[in-house]
Amino acid sequence: MMQFYKKRDFGSFISDTFNFFKLYGKNYFKNYLLINGLLLTLIVVVTVFGFRNLFGQMMGSNLDGQSSYFEQYFEDNMAIFIVTVILVFLLYSALMIVNFLFPVFYAKRVSEGNFKIKTDDILGDFKKNAGKIFKLYLGLTFLVIPASVIIFGISYILIFILIGLVVILFVAPTLFNVITFLTYDYFNSNRGFFESLSYSIRSQFSYKNGRESSPYWKYWGASIIFVIMYYVISMVFTMVPMFMYLGTITTSTPDAGFEHNPMEGSFGVIIFVIYGISSLIMMLFMNLLYINSGLMYYDSRTDLHQQVELAEIDTIGNNE
Numbered sequence: 001m002m003q004f005y006k007k008r009d010f011g012s013f014i015s016d017t018f019n020f021f022k023l024y025g026k027n028y029f030k031n032y033l034l035i036n037g038l039l040l041t042l043i044v045v046v047t048v049f050g051f052r053n054l055f056g057q058m059m060g061s062n063l064d065g066q067s068s069y070f071e072q073y074f075e076d077n078m079a080i081f082i083v084t085v086i087l088v089f090l091l092y093s094a095l096m097i098v099n100f101l102f103p104v105f106y107a108k109r110v111s112e113g114n115f116k117i118k119t120d121d122i123l124g125d126f127k128k129n130a131g132k133i134f135k136l137y138l139g140l141t142f143l144v145i146p147a148s149v150i151i152f153g154i155s156y157i158l159i160f161i162l163i164g165l166v167v168i169l170f171v172a173p174t175l176f177n178v179i180t181f182l183t184y185d186y187f188n189s190n191r192g193f194f195e196s197l198s199y200s201i202r203s204q205f206s207y208k209n210g211r212e213s214s215p216y217w218k219y220w221g222a223s224i225i226f227v228i229m230y231y232v233i234s235m236v237f238t239m240v241p242m243f244m245y246l247g248t249i250t251t252s253t254p255d256a257g258f259e260h261n262p263m264e265g266s267f268g269v270i271i272f273v274i275y276g277i278s279s280l281i282m283m284l285f286m287n288l289l290y291i292n293s294g295l296m297y298y299d300s301r302t303d304l305h306q307q308v309e310l311a312e313i314d315t316i317g318n319n320e
Helices: 010-063 067-076 078-111 119-128 130-161 163-188 193-202 216-251 265-300 302-319
Strands: none
Touching: 010 078, 010 119, 010 216, 010 265, 078 119, 078 130, 078 163, 078 265, 119 130, 130 163, 130 193, 163 193, 163 216, 163 265, 216 265
């Protein structure tokens, strides 16, 4: 059993994140895959059959210096392309909502003492909070994410004067924590969207009681560790299908010309399936970042630490 509402230091965030999955990982990922499985399958199928030929024409024509062929192909298949983009957008939106909120609902149930969580329990949380989820989606889509993109974009531009690299190392983990804190607080408190947004920003730099030292550095330190791990692993899984594709290009006959499309046939399907599997693995790994940030949120809720400790003492007394 893990205690959620308590003070943690830098090392505890990392060790407790792995401990969380050691204790609850089997049940967690079982429910996660059951809920996300259909959406993931639909996305892979739509992407494979909707974009395979398009990417093949794009890569093939560019390699042969025949961009006009790609433009003609794009114009001839505009309707299919638009429908595919809309389907992928809707499916990805649904997937991102489920993927982002699943850790929040799961951790909330575990923190409340529910250790035998079923898929129906999590689905029930989604249905019960449908209105709040819609408001969160609007707030993130039209306010938080655009603001984050602007801030991150400015930091990226600063790379040209070198200081940007340092700025991004601080901005990226902090923005990620603000967004996840917002989500955790929105569904773990009675605050509205803007109140939770305000809390998520303030809690990065100070505890609510204002008497303890700033938690920023331990939050940032734990986050950057997992961000670096995620980046390294994602690079590995991204490079595998890319090398396979480049290997096919270099071994194909030089006179194949534009007619040769390496993305056609079974090879194109294999490439997209590998990308699909890679995406699934990276989505699974993202749960470490979500849970790690969730533990930071529970650390920030000092107003509930003592209440939980007293409740646990009462429980021990009753058991005796």
